[in-house]
Amino acid sequence: MKNLQEQMLHELETKSDLTAAHDYAKSYIDTVFDRNIYPSEEALENLKHFEEGLPEQRGDSSEILELLNTHGGPATVATLGGRYFGFVNGSSLPITLAAKSLSTVWDQAPAMQVLSPIGSKLEAVVENWLRQLFNLADNTAAGFVSGTSLANFCGLAAGRFHQLEKLGWNVNENGLNSSPKLRIITGNQAHSTVIKAISLLGFGYKNIEWVDTDDQGRIIPSQIPELDDSCILILQAGNVNSGSFDDFKAICQSASKKGAWIHIDGAFGLWAGATKSLSHLTHGMEHAHSWAVDAHKTLNTPYDSGIVLCKHPEALKSALHMTGSYIVKGEERDGMFYTPEMSRRARIIELWAALKYLGKEGVSDLVETMHHRATMFKNEISKVEGFEVLNDVVFNQVLVQCETDKLTQHAMFNIQQERVCWVGGSQWKNRKVIRVSICSWATTEDDISKAVASFKQSLAKAKKQ
Numbered sequence: 001m002k003n004l005q006e007q008m009l010h011e012l013e014t015k016s017d018l019t020a021a022h023d024y025a026k027s028y029i030d031t032v033f034d035r036n037i038y039p040s041e042e043a044l045e046n047l048k049h050f051e052e053g054l055p056e057q058r059g060d061s062s063e064i065l066e067l068l069n070t071h072g073g074p075a076t077v078a079t080l081g082g083r084y085f086g087f088v089n090g091s092s093l094p095i096t097l098a099a100k101s102l103s104t105v106w107d108q109a110p111a112m113q114v115l116s117p118i119g120s121k122l123e124a125v126v127e128n129w130l131r132q133l134f135n136l137a138d139n140t141a142a143g144f145v146s147g148t149s150l151a152n153f154c155g156l157a158a159g160r161f162h163q164l165e166k167l168g169w170n171v172n173e174n175g176l177n178s179s180p181k182l183r184i185i186t187g188n189q190a191h192s193t194v195i196k197a198i199s200l201l202g203f204g205y206k207n208i209e210w211v212d213t214d215d216q217g218r219i220i221p222s223q224i225p226e227l228d229d230s231c232i233l234i235l236q237a238g239n240v241n242s243g244s245f246d247d248f249k250a251i252c253q254s255a256s257k258k259g260a261w262i263h264i265d266g267a268f269g270l271w272a273g274a275t276k277s278l279s280h281l282t283h284g285m286e287h288a289h290s291w292a293v294d295a296h297k298t299l300n301t302p303y304d305s306g307i308v309l310c311k312h313p314e315a316l317k318s319a320l321h322m323t324g325s326y327i328v329k330g331e332e333r334d335g336m337f338y339t340p341e342m343s344r345r346a347r348i349i350e351l352w353a354a355l356k357y358l359g360k361e362g363v364s365d366l367v368e369t370m371h372h373r374a375t376m377f378k379n380e381i382s383k384v385e386g387f388e389v390l391n392d393v394v395f396n397q398v399l400v401q402c403e404t405d406k407l408t409q410h411a412m413f414n415i416q417q418e419r420v421c422w423v424g425g426s427q428w429k430n431r432k433v434i435r436v437s438i439c440s441w442a443t444t445e446d447d448i449s450k451a452v453a454s455f456k457q458s459l460a461k462a463k464k465q
């Protein structure tokens with residue numbers, strides 16, 4: 001029997017596992033666009049095949065892949081296809097899957113330029129492209145992180161550093177215990193990851209100054225308290241339920257003049273700013289100081305991929321700063337100065353491939369098409385007796401309600417059971433709602449029709465239950 005190293009060298013040489021993985025991947029793609037969106041009961045049941053104790057002995061690589069293919073693939077949620085409308089979950093553009101597949105074997109870690117010249121180069125290139133796409137200042141810095149949870153954290157960390165520095169306090173050196181007090185101001189519809197970031201940064205969420213929002217979930221500008229150098233104001237591009245945008249034109253410029261740091265959580269909505277017909281939604285956002293946005297949502301790159309953008313590179317780099325005697329500084333860009341982590345995967349490769357493939361025009365087209373599909377869904381479902389749409393469909397989100405909360409919940413349960421599409425629930429104005437989030441390049445008009453038919457049938461069934 002070969003020793004471990006000999007065995008692995010042999011596997012590498014034959015490449016049979018890579019070939020098998022590739023073939024399995026191809027057949028997955030052949031079926032995933034048409035199959036049940038949520039795993040069948042049988043597929044869920046078969047997950048028991050993974051329940052075992054820690055293996056004592058070495059396994060067989062082809063059997064491992066076969067197990068994954070046979071019982072793993074069917075238990076995936078088909079978020080890649082066109083009828084997954086849960087949460088705000090992007091699909092993946094075909095080019096990004098291919099680029100990810102190639103770069104998987106590169107296994108790059110773009111912490112420093114010297115560690116991955118290609119990773120570092122693509123981060124520098126994409127940073128520049130993002131400034132252009134979102135019309136941001138030339139020195140805007142970008143950090144490439146796992147998602148908007150972390151991007152919110154980074155933007156707010158930069159704001160914390162910058163505001164305290166203005167007040168004569170270095171938070172890196174002195175911490176928060178006896179620092180000047182910062183005020184955190186946000187809308188009562190802020191995303192839960194914003195609240196988490198506020199807690200992680202030591203502000204304490206009980207200290208948040210909450211601002212009232214209107215019927216669409218937008219901050220009411222006149223309700224924002226008096227602002228000054230001690231303030232961090234957090235706004236939103238894309239409410240996770242209604243998809244609405246805070247009025248940046250009315251808020252950002254004057255808040256900035258008063259000395260507040262403005263952070264925008266634009267997880268899926270910031271991309272409106274990169275379109276031809278929807279960019280009015282983000283007008284004024286350029287007056288903010290930091291922005292968080294996902295690539296794995298609206299832009300449809302594979303998981304995980306988020307971006308923090310910051311108008312003050314020094315504040316971002318200072319907040320996320322690190323030193324070490326073995327660090328080698330590059331000439332162009334060392335990614336770790338813009339992120340909390342030192343080691344990260346080179347997710348920039350898929351992001352670069354997406355933007356290179358789409359171009360400015362393609363990004364606009366992709367996002368506008370999602371909006372059109374959401375509008376179509378709104379129009380079609382409004383014609384079905386028993387459903388009502390509650391929000392203005394300004395972007396990709398549709399909130400649907402039945403006559404009673406009970407009917408809404410039963411209808412949603414039936415839709416999920418039918419598996420033609422998948423939608424989740426939420427709470428809106430103290431009522432239960434079904435959230436429909438159109439976030440896939442692959443959603444066709446036919447997908448919308450199929451989903452509406454499933455809604456109709458599921459409500460009819462709920463009325464009989």
Ligand SMILES: *Cc1c(COP(=O)(O)O)cnc(C)c1O
Nearest residue numbers: 088147148149191193240267294
């Ligand atoms: C999804 C979302 C987040 C969190 O982003 P992750 O990529 O899941 O970490 C934050 N804010 C809003 C508005 C979101 O939709």
